[in-house]
Amino acid sequence: MAISRRRLLPLALAMLAVAGISSAAQAATPSETFVSSNIQRSLEILNGKELRPEQRSRQFQDLLLGIVDMKRIALFTLGQYGGTASLADQDRFVAAFQNYAIASYQTYFARYAGQTLTVSGSTERAPQDVVVMTMLKDPNDHCGQGPLEVDFRVRSDTGKPMLVDFSVAGMWLALEERDQFVAFLDHNDGSIPKLIDHLNQAR
Secondary structure, rough: OOOOOOHHHHHHHHHHHHHHEOOEEEEEEEEHHHHHHHHHHHHHHHOOOOOHHHHHHHHHHHHHHHHHHHHHHHHHHOOHHHHHHHHHHHHHHHHHHHHHHHHHHOOOHHHHHEEEEEEEEEEEOOEEEEEEEEEEOOOOOOOOOEEEEEEEEEOOOOOOOOOEEEEEOOOEEEHHHHHHHHHHOOOOOHHHHHHHHHHHHHH
């Protein structure tokens, strides 16, 4: 069973990495500052003309791995199967999920260069759990389309802020990935190794 929409999470990662922050947007909370400052850092890497392609790719990857809690997201996407998986299978799945995400968003990020991402505010879901709301707009769009809402969930309960989920036009992507992965596992006897092989083949 193929996993549909498997590039939704990487697409959101790409949006985070290549979008620019409007100079008019003023981050008023630590979570907003975290989102906006790391987008600026991403832009510096992607627009760095002095970097060779392989250097740019490596620095971009390192930045994303430093601000996105890949392990937390990966284990969440296993749903009920995560609780019964062995530690070895969990570790192998986290590694496969990370490689899958990196390989996917690297094919996307160039498509969103020049877009403008404006932080519009944030909402606290719980202590150390904040959703930062943003609007993504293409300054070269002449079709009259409105900006796309892209929201980022930031958790700080591990000692530093980390991105743990992304919403594009109202669709929370880790939730979508969980539904897709659990459906795959339901049809494959709950085999984490089979899901790992599927992700490795999908890269």
